[in-house]
Amino acid sequence: MTFVPSKPAFALQFNLGSDRDDGAPVGEEILLSEYPRTGERAGEVFRRLAAELERRQATCVALFIYGNVASAETEEALGACFGAAEVPVTWVECAATEAATLLAGVQAVAWRGGEVRRIRIGGRVVGSVYRDTVAEHCWLGGIRPQVLSLPRAAQVQQMLGVAELALDLAGFELRDVVRTWFYNDDILAWYGDFNRVRTAHYAGTRWRSGAVPASTGIGAKNRFGAALEVAFRAWRPLREAGTATTAPCEVFSPLQCPAPAYGSSFSRAMEVGVGSQRWLTISGTASIHPDGRTAHEGDAVAQVDLTMRVVGAILASRQFSWRNVHRATAYFRHPEDAVCLRAWLARHGLREMPVVETASVVCRDDLLFEIEVDVLA
DSSP states (O other): OOOOOOOOEEEEEEEEEEEEEEBBOOOOEEEEOOOOOOOHHHHHHHHEEEEEEEHTTTTTEEEEEEETTOHHHHHHHHHHHHHHSSSEEEEEEOOSGGGHHHOOOOOOEEEEEOOOOOEETTEEEEEEEEEEEEEEEEEEEOOOOOOOTTOOHHHHHHHHHHHHHHHHHHHHHGGGGGEEEEEETTGGTTTHHHHHHHHHHTTTOOOTTOOOOOEEEEEETTTTTOSSSEEEEEEEEEEGGGGGEEEEEOOOOOOOOOGGTOOOBBBSSEEETTTEEEEEEEEEESBBBBBBBSSSSSSHHHHHHHHHHHHHHHHHHHOGGGGGEEEEEEEEESSSGGHHHHHHHHHHHTTTTEEEEEEEEESSSTOEEEEEEEEEE
């Protein structure tokens, strides 16, 4: 079955800064998502995205590309529109085989209203830093190990070292990280080893939030043949912000146990208050019982339903609803199961919810679906 996202392109934007005394916003973070339209090539998708960024006079600070990593067409389109070394790029492999599905979608994070500083390692842009009136924000993307001949566990250790170097160059620490995305090649073969290395590396860190970051862990190849490629988001207050700043805090899931209870080092969700705004990021969430076991094995419809109820409960616990979602990414073990999510969204009047659909391997062999969402209000 050909896997083509059914929704038209859309753009959403939201403020991450506090307000000035005159009520005007200081800085604006913008989230843009684009999908290939029927019969459209990758070049048109990237040109449309670049044109929208130019129209908004916004600077791209991070790109997430969901599509075939071996696509020279997509690579060329990316370079033509953004420049190969000018923005952190995290490229997530989708299990698409048809030409029309080489690119499932693109998500761009952009900043308007202030300077963006780039972080480079080895001449390659791996991070973007910008500030509002209360905090500094850092996006890292395309972070990977440098020595690909190392065993996978050693590559994770090296990658985390590269990430901490990038954070240091940006003026941040590991404790400032509030969100991570791990895309592990052949994830099912070594997810236990990955978790052990991550847990050991996190040990002793005094997280600003008091908890390990929210996270997504998905099986996906990368363009470099590395064991994994990752993206981070970090947040730290400005000293002069004083009481205007709200520190990040862990958000628990009403319907699932904490992930560390079954050996996975991430928080179910994380919330950050910035000025008058609240940013809620919900980790990759799947069909898991409160005791950590997989629920509804082999039943994609039931797994989608339970997963969406779990995420909905987290949203409701923070006085949000699905209609507040600004960004979402759905991962399907089998691309044909995307219809299950589309049907769920249609039943709940959410056809236009911003979600990029990808065909990827979830971190357990019996999990058919996972979704992550971001909200700001």
